[in-house]
Amino acid sequence: MRAALECCHKGWGTSVIVGVAASGQEVCTRPFQLVTGRVWKGTAFGGFKSRSQVPVLVEKYMKKEIKVDEYVTHSLTLTEINKAFDLMHGGDCLRCVLNMQI
Numbered sequence: 001m002r003a004a005l006e007c008c009h010k011g012w013g014t015s016v017i018v019g020v021a022a023s024g025q026e027v028c029t030r031p032f033q034l035v036t037g038r039v040w041k042g043t044a045f046g047g048f049k050s051r052s053q054v055p056v057l058v059e060k061y062m063k064k065e066i067k068v069d070e071y072v073t074h075s076l077t078l079t080e081i082n083k084a085f086d087l088m089h090g091g092d093c094l095r096c097v098l099n100m101q102i
Helices: 002-007 031-035 054-062 078-089
Strands: 014-018 039-043 072-077 095-099
Touching: 002 014, 031 039, 072 078, 078 095
Parallel strands: 014 039, 072 095
Antiparallel strands: none
């Protein structure tokens, strides 16, 4: 993460951290990187507000206005949730959908 910020252009470069880091992890850099105009941002859910904007995304998906299905590589049952995490941590899937019915 630090390397991404340091690669940004002085004055106007932006580095975006996507997703959630493991519990207890910290991010550090030299203050000089920020006072020279670089920007460090973070995002989860692609920057969408879950309560107000995710329902709009669902509606667009249902109307086939946005593509999601192409990114789903696995569909598993809820009882296979550990397999889903193994696939994700191993880098063997893009998105895994869990069927909540047992």
